[in-house]
Amino acid sequence: MTQALASPPIVDTHTHLDDPAFDVDRDTVFDASRAAGVRHFLNIGYAPERWESSRALQERHPDVAFALGLHPQLADQYDMSLRQNLQRSVELLNPVAIGETGFDFSRAAPSFASQERAFRGQLEIAAAYGLPIIIHQRDASDALTTELERWPGLAPIVLHSFDGSQRLADWARERGCFVGIGGLATRRSTESLRETLTRMKTDRLLLETDSPYLAPPGSTSRRNDPTNLPRIAAVLASLWNVSGEELCWLTSMNAAGLFGLPTFDWPSTSTAFGPHGEPTASRC
Ligand SMILES: [Zn+2]
Numbered sequence: 001m002t003q004a005l006a007s008p009p010i011v012d013t014h015t016h017l018d019d020p021a022f023d024v025d026r027d028t029v030f031d032a033s034r035a036a037g038v039r040h041f042l043n044i045g046y047a048p049e050r051w052e053s054s055r056a057l058q059e060r061h062p063d064v065a066f067a068l069g070l071h072p073q074l075a076d077q078y079d080m081s082l083r084q085n086l087q088r089s090v091e092l093l094n095p096v097a098i099g100e101t102g103f104d105f106s107r108a109a110p111s112f113a114s115q116e117r118a119f120r121g122q123l124e125i126a127a128a129y130g131l132p133i134i135i136h137q138r139d140a141s142d143a144l145t146t147e148l149e150r151w152p153g154l155a156p157i158v159l160h161s162f163d164g165s166q167r168l169a170d171w172a173r174e175r176g177c178f179v180g181i182g183g184l185a186t187r188r189s190t191e192s193l194r195e196t197l198t199r200m201k202t203d204r205l206l207l208e209t210d211s212p213y214l215a216p217p218g219s220t221s222r223r224n225d226p227t228n229l230p231r232i233a234a235v236l237a238s239l240w241n242v243s244g245e246e247l248c249w250l251t252s253m254n255a256a257g258l259f260g261l262p263t264f265d266w267p268s269t270s271t272a273f274g275p276h277g278e279p280t281a282s283r284c
Contacts, residue, residue: 010251013251018053037248046074065096075118078118097132099122135158159177160208169196178258180206181197197236233245
């Protein structure tokens with residue numbers, strides 16, 4: 001146990017480790033990530049074939065949890081049969097969240113009507129099962145907040161790979177949304193994103209890589225993987241005046257509570273946390 005406490009626990013709340021990019025060395029990536037402190041991996045099953053590969057990943061790696069949904073870029077696939085299939089899969093496979101879903105207006109994407117239908121269908125399922133919803137949004141913050149305002153009773157909302165405006169950050173803070181932060185916010189060009197992120201409270205932060213996408217600067221590979229998280233946490237921690245280790249603990253605690261993951265043993269020597277693992281100083 002002392003061994004396991006050597007590094008702070010990390011939860012990677014957004015991975016695609018079933019992606020073919022990991023076919024050559026997936027088990028090695030898992031082992032290296034665990035050695036870096038990653039205790040749970042949340043794999044995002046964003047299309048029907050990824051629901052099955054997420055389930056298979058969990059069967060092989062019990063520290064994997066998964067979300068099931070349909071990516072907005074694939075919204076044209078949404079029809080009654082996909083919806084029924086998703087609902088059946090939610091009942092059979094016990095996902096910890098619905099998603100990633102939302103709006104993506106950034107490039108050749110399905111029509112708004114199509115994205116709206118797929119998004120609403122998934123919001124209904126999330127509401128019916130009381131599951132958190134993981135949101136992907138690109139250039140769509142107004143449409144997103146307008147839609148979500150219609151759903152006051154939803155379980156928590158996660159704004160994955162947050163890159164929104166100050167307005168969206170303020171809305172998210174007001175609404176109590178969680179925000180996923182990762183390598184994107186460590187890029188030199190994302191100064192204004194870092195500034196915006198300081199508006200978020202630490203009890204709503206989640207760490208994520210979006211592996212294999214969004215490799216942080218300084219990576220040896222263009223393929224992102226969860227071993228990058230300690231480095232990402234160390235860079236971002238100063239935004240909230242905490243250490244990288246504290247940011248790992250805080251975000252892991254947030255993720256465990258939000259997704260119902262098994263929690264962690266608290267280090268008896270750390271002064272940053274009280275007897276029940278609560279941070280002793282809230283800095284925001
Ligand atoms: Zn994703």
